[in-house]
Amino acid sequence: MTAFIDPDRDIFAAYAKSSIQGPVQMLNLLKFQEKATYEDGTAATGPEAYKTYGKLSQPFFEKNDGKIIWSGEPQAMVIGPVDEWDAAFIAEYPSKDHFLSMVLDPDYQAITFHRKAALANSRLLCLTPLGNTKTFAG
Numbered sequence: 001m002t003a004f005i006d007p008d009r010d011i012f013a014a015y016a017k018s019s020i021q022g023p024v025q026m027l028n029l030l031k032f033q034e035k036a037t038y039e040d041g042t043a044a045t046g047p048e049a050y051k052t053y054g055k056l057s058q059p060f061f062e063k064n065d066g067k068i069i070w071s072g073e074p075q076a077m078v079i080g081p082v083d084e085w086d087a088a089f090i091a092e093y094p095s096k097d098h099f100l101s102m103v104l105d106p107d108y109q110a111i112t113f114h115r116k117a118a119l120a121n122s123r124l125l126c127l128t129p130l131g132n133t134k135t136f137a138g
Contacts, residue, residue: 003121015126020096024126025069030087031121038117047086049118056111064102065094084121096126 007015032046044052071089093099102108 005116005119005122007124015096016100018096020126020128022095022128024093024096024099024128026091026093026099027123027125027127028087028089028091029085029123030119031084032086032118033120036114036117038113042117044117046118046120049114050087053111053114053118056114057108060102060105060108061091064098066091066098066102068092090127099126 030050032050034046036042036044036046036049038044038049069090069092071087073087074085077084093102
């Protein structure tokens with residue numbers, strides 16, 4: 001299986017140029033490495049490295065009005081590969097531009113090596129709210 005940790009430049013550029021309006025919700029799926037892979041040899045587990053990333057990224061998240069609207073720990077796979085993800089959460093931003101402001105900030109980028117050290121695989125899916133949906137079909 002191909003691992004995805006950092007955004008593909010072309011896909012990210014297309015996202016940045018997109019005309020997505022209003023609030024965005026970012027679905028994060030995370031698979032941690034057993035041992036974090038720091039270039040300097042720092043000893044930590046994947047979850048510990050991600051916790052460090054979380055603490056250091058929080059000020060950037062808050063500065064851009066981000067909030068966690070849902071988080072969960074997978075318990076059982078019903079459809080799909082078993083043990084594919086260790087954690088999932090949805091972060092919400094007032095707009096696509098708020099998210100971009102955070103991830104393009106050079107100071108934020110300087111701490112993302114903790115995220116990279118922590119993860120074996122990930123997915124990040126941008127969603128827009130559908131409103132008051134009462135059925136699966138919308």
